[in-house]
Amino acid sequence: ILPILSYPDPRLRTIAEPVKTVDADIKQLIADMIETMYDAKGIGLAATQVDRHIQLIVMDLSENNDSPRVFINPKVTPLVEDKKPYEEGCLSVPDVYDSVDRPVKVKIEALDGEGNAFEEIAEGLLAVCIQHEMDHLNGVLFVDYLSSLKQSRARDKVRKYLKAREKRVES
Numbered sequence: 001i002l003p004i005l006s007y008p009d010p011r012l013r014t015i016a017e018p019v020k021t022v023d024a025d026i027k028q029l030i031a032d033m034i035e036t037m038y039d040a041k042g043i044g045l046a047a048t049q050v051d052r053h054i055q056l057i058v059m060d061l062s063e064n065n066d067s068p069r070v071f072i073n074p075k076v077t078p079l080v081e082d083k084k085p086y087e088e089g090c091l092s093v094p095d096v097y098d099s100v101d102r103p104v105k106v107k108i109e110a111l112d113g114e115g116n117a118f119e120e121i122a123e124g125l126l127a128v129c130i131q132h133e134m135d136h137l138n139g140v141l142f143v144d145y146l147s148s149l150k151q152s153r154a155r156d157k158v159r160k161y162l163k164a165r166e167k168r169v170e171s
């Protein structure tokens with residue numbers, strides 16, 4: 001299980017580098033990120049969130065959390081102007097949920113966990129999640145789209161959440 005960085009940690013603002021070769025180290029990181037994502041009850045996780053600044057995303061949108069997906073050096077292109085709001089959360093901004101508008105249909109070009117290139121048209125939750133994760137690789141958090149009042153409330157909520165969690169661990 002890898003530690004997940006919490007907002008407003010500046011390391012979350014790092015721009016991720018492309019992955020050169022899908023070697024054993026990358027494959028180990030992929031396995032660790034998938035384990036970390038399941039442990040944190042997330043459906044997506046970007047390498048940035050575990051302080052590894054490479055273009056790598058893991059995701060599992062399945063019911064029984066048994067079909068993890070890997071996106072390496074992903075490129076996401078909106079296919080329509082139409083945007084829809086979705087109540088987003090983020091493992092790096094615990095206990096904060098708010099509505100974000102994003103393009104409803106995108107094209108994803110990436111390498112899979114074996115380093116093979118693939119292309120996919122995404123709509124629905126996959127489109128929302130891949131855009132949320134892509135933002136992480138570009139140092140962007142979903143709270144950046146909210147008003148400054150909501151951003152300061154988010155900082156307070158995360159601070160309180162982390163303090164309470166520290167107490168739980170002590171007890």
Ligand SMILES: O=C(O)C[C@@H](Cc1ccccc1)[C@H](O)SCc1ccccc1
Binds near residue numbers: 046091
């Ligand atoms: O990147 C993350 O922090 C994991 C995100 C992925 C996500 C964000 C917004 C919308 C969809 C996915 C979430 O924390 S995973 C938790 C979650 C689960 C179901 C629906 C929304 C969020």
Ligand SMILES: [Zn+2]
Binds near residue numbers: 089092
């Ligand atoms: Zn997130």
